[in-house]
Amino acid sequence: MSTTLFDKVWDAHVIRKIKDGPDVFFIDRHLIHEVTSPVAFLGLKSRNNTVLYPERTFATADHNTPTINQHLPVEDPLSVNQLKALEENAAEWGISHWGLGHQKNGIVHVVGPENGITLPGATIVCGDSHTSTHGAFGAIAFGIGTSEVEMVLSSQCIMQPKPQKMRINVNGKLGLGVTPKDVALFIISQLTTSGATGYFVEYAGDVFRNMTMEGRMTVCNLSIEMGARGGIIAPDQKTFDYVKGRLYAPKGADWDKAMTYWETLSTDDDAVFDKEFTFDGSAIEPMITYGTNPGMGTGISNNIPNAEEVEGGIDSYKKSLNYMGFAEGDTMIGKKVDYVFIGSCTNGRIEDFRAFASIVKGRKKAENITAWLVPGSHVVEADIKKEGLLDIFTEAGFALREPGCSACLAMNDDKVPVGKLAVSTSNRNFEGRQGPGSRTILASPLVAAATAVTGVLTDPRTLL
Amino acid sequence: MAYDKFQILKSTAVPLPIENVDTDQIIPARFLKATERVGFGDNLFRDWRYNPDNSPKEQFVLNNPIYKGKILVGGRNFGSGSSREHAAWAVYDYGFRCVVSSFFADIFRGNCLNIGVLPVQVSAGFLDKIFKAVEANPETEIEINLSTQTITILASGEKESFDINDYKKENMLNGYDDIDYLTKMTTEIKAFAKTRPF
Ligand code: SF4
Numbered sequence: 054m055s056t057t058l059f060d061k062v063w064d065a066h067v068i069r070k071i072k073d074g075p076d077v078f079f080i081d082r083h084l085i086h087e088v089t090s091p092v093a094f095l096g097l098k099s100r101n102n103t104v105l106y107p108e109r110t111f112a113t114a115d116h117n118t119p120t121i122n123q124h125l126p127v128e129d130p131l132s133v134n135q136l137k138a139l140e141e142n143a144a145e146w147g148i149s150h151w152g153l154g155h156q157k158n159g160i161v162h163v164v165g166p167e168n169g170i171t172l173p174g175a176t177i178v179c180g181d182s183h184t185s186t187h188g189a190f191g192a193i194a195f196g197i198g199t200s201e202v203e204m205v206l207s208s209q210c211i212m213q214p215k216p217q218k219m220r221i222n223v224n225g226k227l228g229l230g231v232t233p234k235d236v237a238l239f240i241i242s243q244l245t246t247s248g249a250t251g252y253f254v255e256y257a258g259d260v261f262r263n264m265t266m267e268g269r270m271t272v273c274n275l276s277i278e279m280g281a282r283g284g285i286i287a288p289d290q291k292t293f294d295y296v297k298g299r300l301y302a303p304k305g306a307d308w309d310k311a312m313t314y315w316e317t318l319s320t321d322d323d324a325v326f327d328k329e330f331t332f333d334g335s336a337i338e339p340m341i342t343y344g345t346n347p348g349m350g351t352g353i354s355n356n357i358p359n360a361e362e363v364e365g366g367i368d369s370y371k372k373s374l375n376y377m378g379f380a381e382g383d384t385m386i387g388k389k390v391d392y393v394f395i396g397s398c399t400n401g402r403i404e405d406f407r408a409f410a411s412i413v414k415g416r417k418k419a420e421n422i423t424a425w426l427v428p429g430s431h432v433v434e435a436d437i438k439k440e441g442l443l444d445i446f447t448e449a450g451f452a453l454r455e456p457g458c459s460a461c462l463a464m465n466d467d468k469v470p471v472g473k474l475a476v477s478t479s480n481r482n483f484e485g486r487q488g489p490g491s492r493t494i495l496a497s498p499l500v501a502a503a504t505a506v507t508g509v510l511t512d513p514r515t516l517l
Numbered sequence: 518m519a520y521d522k523f524q525i526l527k528s529t530a531v532p533l534p535i536e537n538v539d540t541d542q543i544i545p546a547r548f549l550k551a552t553e554r555v556g557f558g559d560n561l562f563r564d565w566r567y568n569p570d571n572s573p574k575e576q577f578v579l580n581n582p583i584y585k586g587k588i589l590v591g592g593r594n595f596g597s598g599s600s601r602e603h604a605a606w607a608v609y610d611y612g613f614r615c616v617v618s619s620f621f622a623d624i625f626r627g628n629c630l631n632i633g634v635l636p637v638q639v640s641a642g643f644l645d646k647i648f649k650a651v652e653a654n655p656e657t658e659i660e661i662n663l664s665t666q667t668i669t670i671l672a673s674g675e676k677e678s679f680d681i682n683d684y685k686k687e688n689m690l691n692g693y694d695d696i697d698y699l700t701k702m703t704t705e706i707k708a709f710a711k712t713r714p715f
Contacts, residue, residue: 068709074684091552131550138552182600198602198628208699247594346537369536462546483541485564
C-alpha cells in the first residue's frame with residue numbers, strides 16, 4: 054500500500070495502539086530547556102520514577118537567559134532558579150547540559166540540528182511548540198506540554214492520537230526578496246491560524262526542494278502557527294550533507310546503515326492525504342503581518358483588509374487592529390517603526406544574518422530604530438564573526454548580542470516597551486508577546502533589514 | 518491518582534466571546550518563571566485582567582462579579598500558540614474544571630486533558646446559545662456529564678453531545694493519567710528501544 058513519509062516515520066515508532074485512544078509513541082530524542090522542565094522533574098520525583106534513557110535527552114538554557122553580559126551572574130532571581138533547576142536536574146540524572154556560557158549553548162531548535170541531535174526518520178519532542186522546526190530533516194517533531202515532558206523522562210514515550218495528513222505544495226520560482234519566511238507567512242495567511250489544526254503537514258514542491266536546510270527549518274518552524282502539530286520535508290542529499298559528521302549523528306557503519314534507511318523516507322507517488330493545497334510560489338510577495346495573530350498577514354505592498362473581507366469574527370478582527378493601532382485600509386509601507394528584532398528559532402541562523410547583512414551593508418541604522426541582533430546559538434555567533442558580517446553590522450551602527458530566545462517571548466529583559474512598534478523575524482505577534490503592550494509586525498530578515506536602515510516599514514525590493 | 522475524578526459538573530459559566538485566544542494571553546511569558554506548579558491562577562489572563570499598575574480592568578469578565586463558576590466558555594480556536602502547559606495550569610488553578618469552545622488548538626486541548634481540565638468542543642451554534650443564555654442570565658447553569666458525553670443548558674434543556682476518546686474518558690472519570698499507564702509498560706518499551714537505530 055502506498056504511504057506517506059509521515060506514516061512511515063510515525064508507524065515505525067508506535068509501540069502499542071490503544072483502541073479508541075492514542076498510540077503509545079516512542080521518542081528517539083528529547084530536548085529540554087529551563088522553563089518547561091522543572092515541574093516535570095518534580096513530578097518524576099514525587100512519583101518515585103527515574104529517567105529511563107538520560108542519553109536520549111539534551112538540555113540547553115535559552116528561554117530565560119540574558120543576551121548581554123552572559124559572563125556575569127544572571128540578575129533576575131526567578132530566572133536564576135530555573136537555570137539552576139535545569140543544571141541540577143541534568144547533573145542528577147546524567148543528562149547532557151549546555152548551560153549559559155557553554156560554547157554549544159543556544160536556542161533549543163538551533164542547537165539540535167547543529168549538533169546532529171536532529172536526524173531524518175527520528176521522533177523529536179520538546180516542551181516548546183516550535184519543535185516543528187526539526188521536521189525540516191524528515192523527522193517527526195512537535196511541541197509537548199510539561200506533563201508530556203515528564204512522560205518522556207520516565208518512559209521515553211508519549212501517548213498521542215495520530216494526526217491527519219495534509220500536504221502543501223508550492224512550485225514555481227520565488228521572486229526577488231522573497232524568502233522562506235515569506236513563503237511560510239503566505240501559507241499561514243491562506244490557511245489561517247487554525248487551518249491545519251489536527252494535521253501534520255508535509256511540504257512538497259520545488260520551492261522547498263530548492264531551499265537550503267536553514268530555509269526549510271524556517272518553514273517547518275512556522276507550521277504550528279497554522280495550528281499544525283508539525284511539518285515535515287522529505288530528506289535529500291542536502292539533508293544528509295548537513296547532518297554528516299555532526300556530534301550526535303551516526304558515524305561509520307552506523308551512518309551507512311542509517312543512510313540505507315533514510316533513502317526510503319519519501320512519500321510514495323500515489324499516497325493519499327486527508328487534505329491538500331497547492332500554491333504558486335511566483336505569486337508570493339515579501340510578507341508582513343498587521344494584526345495580533347500570524348494568520349493576519351499580507352503582501353507588504355497591500356493595504357490592511359476590511360473586516361468584511363476576512364474570515365472569522367468581525368469583533369475579534371477589530372479588537373486586533375485596535376490593539377495594533379491600525380485601521381482597515383491602511384497602507385503598511387511607510388509606518389514608523391521603533392524596534393527591529395532579528396533572531397529566534399525562526400530566523401536566527403547564519404543565513405538570516407547573511408540576508409540582513411546584504412541590505413545593511415554600506416548603509417546606516419536609522420536613528421529612531423533600536424535594533425536587537427540576537428544569534429540563535431554560539432555557533433551562529435562565531436560564524437557571523439568568521440564571515441565578516443559583524444564588521445558590516447558594526448560599520449552600519451548595529452551591535453550583536455549573545456544567543457537566546459530574547460525578544461521572541463520577552464521573558465528576559467529584551468522587552469519591547471508599551472505601545473512601541475517592532476518588526477520582528479520571530480514567529481508570534483500576539484498581544485504583549487514581545488513585552489506588555491508591545492506591537493509586533495512579523496517579517497523576513499530582509500524586511501527587518503530594510504526597515505532598520507530606513508526607520509519605516511520598507512519593501513526590501515527597493516533596496517536590493 | 519494524578520488529579521480529581523471528573524464525572525458530572527454543574528456550574529454557572531464565565532463567558533469570553535473572543536476568537537483565537539492564544540496561550541500568551543492566558544498566561545503571559547513573564548509569569549512562567551516558577552519552578553513549581555503553584556499560583557498560576559493569579560496571573561490567568563493577566564494583561565486583559567489588570568492594568569500595568571496592577572489595578573483591575575473593570576470591563577474584563579473575570580473582574581465582573583456577576584460571572585463566576587467552574588466553566589470557562591471561549592470563542593473559536595481557543596488556546597492557540599505556545600505549548601506552555603502553564604496555560605492549562607492557570608485555568609485549573611483559577612478554579613475552572615472545564616473549557617467550552619467551538620474549536621480548540623491541539624496542544625492546549627492535550628495539556629488540559631493531561632491535568633484534569635475537560636475541553637468540551639461544541640458546534641458554533643450551540644456555543645452561541647451558551648453565550649446568549651449566560652449573558653441574558655449569569656445565573657444560568659450548565660451541566661457537563663462526562664459519562665454520557667453531553668452538555669446541557671439547564672434552564673432551557675438544550676443539549677449537545679461532545680467527543681472524547683474512550684481512553685481519555687476513562688482516565689478523567691477515574692482520575693488516572695498517561696504516566697500511570699506508561700510506567701506499567703517499561704519492559705515493552707525497553708524491548709522496543711533496543712530496535713531503534715539511533
Ligand atoms: S526562540 Fe521563541 S519560539 Fe523559539 S524556542 Fe525560543 S521562545 Fe520558543
